[in-house]
Amino acid sequence: MRRKRGQGSGEGVTMKTIADEAGVTLTTVSRILNGKGDNYAAATKEKIQEIADRHRYRPNALVRGIQTGKTDTAGVVIPLEPYFSDIVRGIHEVFLFNETLMMLSWNDHSKQIPNEKLERDILHRLIDRRVDGFIISPSAESLAQNYIEEILPRNIPLVLVDRELEGVETDFVGSDDLNGGRRAAEYLFSLGHRNMAFAGEQDSAASSLREQGFRAILSDMSACNCGERLDPSDEEEAEGFLEQFRGKNPPTALFCSTDDLAVSAMNVLSLAGLKVPGDVSILGFGNAAWLQQELPLSSFDPDPMAMGRMAARLYIERVNGTGPKQLQQRRVPPTLQARSTTAPRS
Amino acid sequence: MRRKRGQGSGEGVTMKTIADEAGVTLTTVSRILNGKGDNYAAATKEKIQEIADRHRYRPNALVRGIQTGKTDTAGVVIPLEPYFSDIVRGIHEVFLFNETLMMLSWNDHSKQIPNEKLERDILHRLIDRRVDGFIISPSAESLAQNYIEEILPRNIPLVLVDRELEGVETDFVGSDDLNGGRRAAEYLFSLGHRNMAFAGEQDSAASSLREQGFRAILSDMSACNCGERLDPSDEEEAEGFLEQFRGKNPPTALFCSTDDLAVSAMNVLSLAGLKVPGDVSILGFGNAAWLQQELPLSSFDPDPMAMGRMAARLYIERVNGTGPKQLQQRRVPPTLQARSTTAPRS
């Protein structure tokens, strides 16, 4: 067996050490140090506490973990990139007040091919250490199988953040895309725009929700209309996209489901000689940090820190068994950041 | 006692479960699943393995931890801000190949007053969970006491990254500031500059090393000279700083010990009508990400990911007891990023 650590203070000090020194049993020490010693003589309590402090005694959470089945440790699997690290910061903030610590890991998000094997290995490492639950931001759909096979059957609480996974029945915390879409419409409407366009990718759940909310409001408003979804960054669709702005009575505002699309759109439009926001107001979604210095794009900030906080709160509910029985879907309303690519209709 | 988890597959499956099902003892299962079963009959080995797989058995690392005194888990205390999260990514990369996981935490780096109590609490949480060691990027000098009292006496390996702490005798991994300073001098010299200036803060260990390296090279070169250290962002020193550039035969190059100083210097110089790099070449240190889009500042990239990797490797050596006995000081040479604020002397 591996040697325990050397002989500094606080090392190798167990409840037994303290019990022996105080001339009482382990049980007594355990109860007193855990605040369950109401019945004990004040003198005993003080003595135990004093010895513990003097030795800088620290309880062994591993043992407590195997005894109680709870480790107060979460498995957090999130890439450490700008946007995501804000999610982690939000989680951390809530954990601070819940005696919880996170084991952090992630799979290489930068590689296009997600490494299923590697992620499964990471999950195993986390499960072996008996984390109470998981908070995961899945890097790809293809990883769903991992969660379905490794986490759910073991009945370990799992909260997904930022991205849902088809076929994985679990809690989810993300951005309120529907709400964002609605407010995009309301905002552009309030600037006087009536004729609008929408740019979005195909096959993106988030993008669809944003579009849905956007159109829902527009169809409630009178005298509003909006062209079909098109992707200015897609070779096939770019031409059609531009076409909309060439007819008579062209759109004066454009809502893009991501900031990337907003940038593509701006490029396409400016090549065609259109001014932003003079001729067309552009509103994005994502509030990408890399953008803000280059280009003052009006956009929705999904508030990743708030998402992290919300995910952590849900996690705590799950791990403690408080909170509702049904699976939760909680969404943080994005914050509108009006900058200089949107303006009143001229 | 808290209920163990419910009844899904892989839950509550222990070696005992497997042993019973196979009609052998715990020991047999333990040995076979740990690859120490060379002496066992192939049939037994296969049977055990099959049962384990079928039940999706996973070993309990908590138990292993209390038995062996090793948890394969590191306590990492680093703020999750841009520069630092790259350090964390470097650490993570190395841990992936060492069966190690990190418990990540940090104290609120944004608050000016570092919360000593909070950080001590975090260290306790980590110690209770019996991390094998620590990798810490201290947010303030005032926290030194925490490490001295809580970590060192317990003989827990501690590697400091990015920032050293006076009075804390421990391993350190950081940027090679001396080397950076030297190469700054060599680079500016190679561009033809002979008359130089240096901007740096007072009381910064890193800044002093950069200055030291810088001056060491200059004094080796013939016909070179460099004014005294001044801080253009300091009200008292700004005037003197500018004064240097007003004499006859003024400096044509400026090395700043941080990118922030480089920005201040540029402002001061441009107010005085001097052109960069036409009149003065400016070289910074830090390669701050927020800068790169605004201003193509020539600078040294301290390569935080490499620092993280190096710290993790040293950590692994410490935890495994391999590696040298003496305290280590390892430094990553920064990478020169020549952009457009430096040019040949005109």
Added chain:
DNA sequence: ATGAAAGCGCTAACAT
């Protein structure tokens, strides 16, 4: 007001 004893899931020394 305190103790004794069983047990958590596993490892490792010591058998046979």
Added chain:
DNA sequence: ATGTTAGCGCTTTCAT
């Protein structure tokens, strides 16, 4: 080629 036993550090029932 496999089993027996003690023990890791603690919590929790059941005594007294």
